[in-house]
Amino acid sequence: MLKFVLRFGTLIGFAIILVVFTIALPESFLTARNWLNISQQLSMLTVVAAGMTVVMVMGDFDLSVGSMATLAGVVAALLFTLGQPIEVAVGAALLIGLLGGIFNGIMVSVFGILPFVATLATLTMFSGAAFIVSGGKTISGRAIPEAFGAFARTGVDIGGFIVPNLTIVAALVLVVTWVLLEQTPFGRRLYAIGGNIEAAHLSGVRVRRLKIAAFALTGLSAAGAGLLYASRVASANPTQGSGLMLNAIAAVFLGMTMSRQGEPRLLGTLMGVLILGVLDNGLTQMSVDSYVRQVLVGGIILIAVALGSISKTRRR
Amino acid sequence: MTLLVLQHVSKAYGGVPALRGVTLTVSPGEIHALMGENGAGKSTLIKILAGVVAPDSATIRMDGAPVVIDSPRVAHRLGLRFIHQELNVVPTLSVAENILLSQPVPRRLGLFVDWAKLNRLAGEALKTLGITHIDPRAPLAALSLGDQMLVKISSALVSEPGAPARLYVMDEPTAALTREESERLFRVLNEIRRAGNSVLYVSHRLDEVMTLCDRATVLRDGVAIDSGKLADITHNDLVSMMIGRKVQDAYPAPARPAESRELFAAIDLSGPGVGPITLAVKAGEVLGIAGLSGMGQTALLRMILGDTRAKGDMRLDGQPWRPRGPADAWQGGVAYVPAERRSEGLVLSRPIYENITLPHLSRQSRSGLLLLRGLERALSQKLGDGVRLKANTVNQRAVELSGGNQQKVVFAKALNGTPKLLLLNEPTRGVDVGAKFDIYQIIRTMTAKGLGVILVSSDLPELIGMADRIAIMRSGEVKDVVAAQGLGEEALLNLCYGRDAAKVA
Numbered sequence: 008m009l010k011f012v013l014r015f016g017t018l019i020g021f022a023i024i025l026v027v028f029t030i031a032l033p034e035s036f037l038t039a040r041n042w043l044n045i046s047q048q049l050s051m052l053t054v055v056a057a058g059m060t061v062v063m064v065m066g067d068f069d070l071s072v073g074s075m076a077t078l079a080g081v082v083a084a085l086l087f088t089l090g091q092p093i094e095v096a097v098g099a100a101l102l103i104g105l106l107g108g109i110f111n112g113i114m115v116s117v118f119g120i121l122p123f124v125a126t127l128a129t130l131t132m133f134s135g136a137a138f139i140v141s142g143g144k145t146i147s148g149r150a151i152p153e154a155f156g157a158f159a160r161t162g163v164d165i166g167g168f169i170v171p172n173l174t175i176v177a178a179l180v181l182v183v184t185w186v187l188l189e190q191t192p193f194g195r196r197l198y199a200i201g202g203n204i205e206a207a208h209l210s211g212v213r214v215r216r217l218k219i220a221a222f223a224l225t226g227l228s229a230a231g232a233g234l235l236y237a238s239r240v241a242s243a244n245p246t247q248g249s250g251l252m253l254n255a256i257a258a259v260f261l262g263m264t265m266s267r268q269g270e271p272r273l274l275g276t277l278m279g280v281l282i283l284g285v286l287d288n289g290l291t292q293m294s295v296d297s298y299v300r301q302v303l304v305g306g307i308i309l310i311a312v313a314l315g316s317i318s319k320t321r322r323r
Numbered sequence: 324m325t326l327l328v329l330q331h332v333s334k335a336y337g338g339v340p341a342l343r344g345v346t347l348t349v350s351p352g353e354i355h356a357l358m359g360e361n362g363a364g365k366s367t368l369i370k371i372l373a374g375v376v377a378p379d380s381a382t383i384r385m386d387g388a389p390v391v392i393d394s395p396r397v398a399h400r401l402g403l404r405f406i407h408q409e410l411n412v413v414p415t416l417s418v419a420e421n422i423l424l425s426q427p428v429p430r431r432l433g434l435f436v437d438w439a440k441l442n443r444l445a446g447e448a449l450k451t452l453g454i455t456h457i458d459p460r461a462p463l464a465a466l467s468l469g470d471q472m473l474v475k476i477s478s479a480l481v482s483e484p485g486a487p488a489r490l491y492v493m494d495e496p497t498a499a500l501t502r503e504e505s506e507r508l509f510r511v512l513n514e515i516r517r518a519g520n521s522v523l524y525v526s527h528r529l530d531e532v533m534t535l536c537d538r539a540t541v542l543r544d545g546v547a548i549d550s551g552k553l554a555d556i557t558h559n560d561l562v563s564m565m566i567g568r569k570v571q572d573a574y575p576a577p578a579r580p581a582e583s584r585e586l587f588a589a590i591d592l593s594g595p596g597v598g599p600i601t602l603a604v605k606a607g608e609v610l611g612i613a614g615l616s617g618m619g620q621t622a623l624l625r626m627i628l629g630d631t632r633a634k635g636d637m638r639l640d641g642q643p644w645r646p647r648g649p650a651d652a653w654q655g656g657v658a659y660v661p662a663e664r665r666s667e668g669l670v671l672s673r674p675i676y677e678n679i680t681l682p683h684l685s686r687q688s689r690s691g692l693l694l695l696r697g698l699e700r701a702l703s704q705k706l707g708d709g710v711r712l713k714a715n716t717v718n719q720r721a722v723e724l725s726g727g728n729q730q731k732v733v734f735a736k737a738l739n740g741t742p743k744l745l746l747l748n749e750p751t752r753g754v755d756v757g758a759k760f761d762i763y764q765i766i767r768t769m770t771a772k773g774l775g776v777i778l779v780s781s782d783l784p785e786l787i788g789m790a791d792r793i794a795i796m797r798s799g800e801v802k803d804v805v806a807a808q809g810l811g812e813e814a815l816l817n818l819c820y821g822r823d824a825a826k827v828a
């Protein structure tokens with residue numbers, strides 16, 4: 008029984024949260040509209056967390072995703088003010104994400120800098136760059152093409168429900184990342200690197216190249232999330248991505264408590280994202296103060312991770 | 324009076340029994356061998372005794388009184404000392420800190436760590452094994468596996484006034500030791516016996532067991548068989564108790580002599596601390612590499628693998644051989660079995676089949692883009708069966724395997740993808756007698772088809788039995804190359820020490 012609680016603690020906790028909100032918010036919580044809303048709110052976090060999972064599979068992580076998301080949004084907005092079409096602005100923003108990620112990967116794998124240090128440095132760099140590009144101001148208004156903002160406000164009619172475009176993008180990113188991590192040699196090799204980098208290297212895994220590729224994907228996903236956000240608010244400002252990084256890492260950690268070996272798995276990450284999102288949604292509806300909300304969410308993450316590590320260190 | 328009695332010890336992992344009602348007794352002043360094939364349950368039994376693994380059932384008595392061992396601390400207090408098969412050392416601490424890990428730290432003024440004293444005590448502990456070449460201040464991570472083992476053994480031998488040691492339990496302590504180091508260990512074990520204390524000793528080296536130990540308990544199919552006095556039985560009796568079938572206990576002869584075609588050659592190869600080395604391997608030949616530990620054997624293999632940059636020329640199959648890394652080497656048909664299976668050979672947290680297919684995943688997937696798990700599993704099953712891998716399924720994680728079975732996975736991985744040249748570094752370390760000879764047989768079958776092998780081994784009979792020629796390395800260079808046929812162990816050892824450099828083939 009205790010074993011069971013420890014092993015499935017996070018899932019049980021999630022179920023309890025769902026029940027509590029369903030009872031406390033009988034009118035609004037368990038409605039399709041609310042869940043579509045949650046899914047849309049979570050789309051940015053989902054995309055970033057999926058990218059984060061890719062590097063965390065190798066045992067690394069990327070602190071720069073939040074400021075990369077910001078930078079990408081700001082770059083796209085700036086290009087809009089210069090009269091560039093949507094494709095060019097979006098393409099350029101994604102390219103910056105890719106290049107920034109490659110830069111992170113090179114720092115980590117070629118120069119051997121700890122990911123914590125390397126991506127902390129690039130966090131600052133990307134953030135500074137976002138301020139420079141935007142001149143420290145929010146870019147909004149007429150410069151942003153109508154169609155760019157409309158993308159986030161519209162959706163696709165699936166069986167009578169209007170599923171928001173952002174939700175669909177997030178779902179696609181999830182599927183692609185899942186296939187990549189679980190069904191391709193690429194993902195297999197990333198897990199091997201995460202398990203034992205020396206053994207992987209001696210078994211012919213090209214560790215350096217793969218690390219760069221993985222960080223590139225994380226950077227790309229961060230830029231993508233930045234674009235989704237910019238579309239949603241039809242503007243871009245130099246601080247908008249700030250909360251993403253911590254939440255993405257928290258989501259992956261929550262997910263890791265659900266996998267048997269304590270490895271990052273994409274489905275676990277998705278559950279982590281849902282837990283964070285549902286908590287936020289429910290507590291907001293119950294008009295819990297946002298600072299109290301932060302304390303609660305932090306505490307829940309700690310409990311989940313602590314339970315997970317207890318269950319893994321007990322005598323077999 | 325017996326010192327230790329274990330009864331009704333049972334343990335199953337996920338429904339698969341590893342031990343089924345095992346009984347084991349150890350008398351005072353006895354060196355007691357614990358024997359069995361890979362996966363027989365030796366380490367499991369030891370971990371139960373150490374309070375590391377929780378048994379499904381067990382009755383333990385010490386000096387006749389029942390005891391419950393539910394944590395390593397209790398075991399320690401009862402006077403049990405352990406050297407586990409997987410070295411539990413702290414690589415970031417120094418040798419001295421590792422040796423005195425379980426002791427109160429010596430302090431000055433009750434506050435500052437007395438490093439001088441700590442290092443002195445550690446130095447003394449090392450000296451009980453006659454070791455002077457290890458610096459107590461060195462970080463443990465800088466040591467070879469053999470030296471780490473010696474540190475661990477010294478640490479177990481440190482006496483403690485509070486909880487005097489009664490029984491030393493050693494799980495394959497000599498697997499990574501040279502012959503001399505092993506002999507020094509045996510002298511210490513004999514002293515322990517003379518002082519009236521006991522040793523429970525695990526090894527797959529039967530000669531060692533026959534000369535060192537008084538009695539043996541043999542585990543087979545999860546149950547224990549008492550061998551009686553080892554002095555009364557033969558080597559072969561012991562083998563058939565372990566394996567239950569006749570084992571061909573001789574090195575298989577080559578099916579045909581090596582071809583004259585040169586498969587691999589290194590000319591003036593040199594790298595950091597090694598070389599220049601010139602050597603050649605013919606198709607179908609096993610070239611042995613002998614030498615004291617750390618004479619550049621591993622560095623040589625790693626240069627051929629492309630892991631370390633090397634100056635000089637190499638040729639494989641008539642083409643220049645210039646791998647830029649292990650990935651190139653595996654693709655070009657060179658396979659590597661590293662010396663340290665847990666740190667270099669395996670991704671322990673991943674399944675067996677993922678480990679075996681890792682080097683050739685591009686070929687063993689759909690156009691290198693989509694995994695073909697069915698194919699991977701079937702292939703791994705086949706390669707695993709060839710080396711008598713004992714596992715529930717190939718989906719089992721490598722960490723769940725016994726030590727010898729982990730080694731077999733590393734070997735099976737090297738056989739994947741039909742290599743041209745096998746680089747073997749201590750390939751049979753920890754492998755039981757039966758499986759060892761299957762591995763030798765596989766090597767013979769493959770060399771008959773033109774495979775070349777470079778075999779680094781500290782097991783001298785293995786080198787003499789398997790190699791066609793033996794290159795002797797001293798201080799990073801190949802000093803002699805001799806024919807293995809008719810070479811005696813002593814003569815080979817002398818060559819390793821450079822005491823007799825007359826015979827050059």
Ligand SMILES: Nc1ncnc2c1ncn2[C@@H]1O[C@H](COP(=O)(O)OP(=O)(O)OP(=O)(O)O)[C@@H](O)[C@H]1O
Binds near residue numbers: 337
């Ligand atoms: N954590 C685990 N999970 C599942 N099975 C395990 C685990 N640890 C050990 N086993 C199984 O228990 C059996 C006994 O393993 P054990 O390590 O005791 O063998 P051993 O006799 O020490 O072998 P070796 O000579 O190879 O070291 C093996 O079949 C092994 O697969």
Ligand SMILES: [Mg+2]
Binds near residue numbers: 365366408494726727
């Ligand atoms: Mg064992």
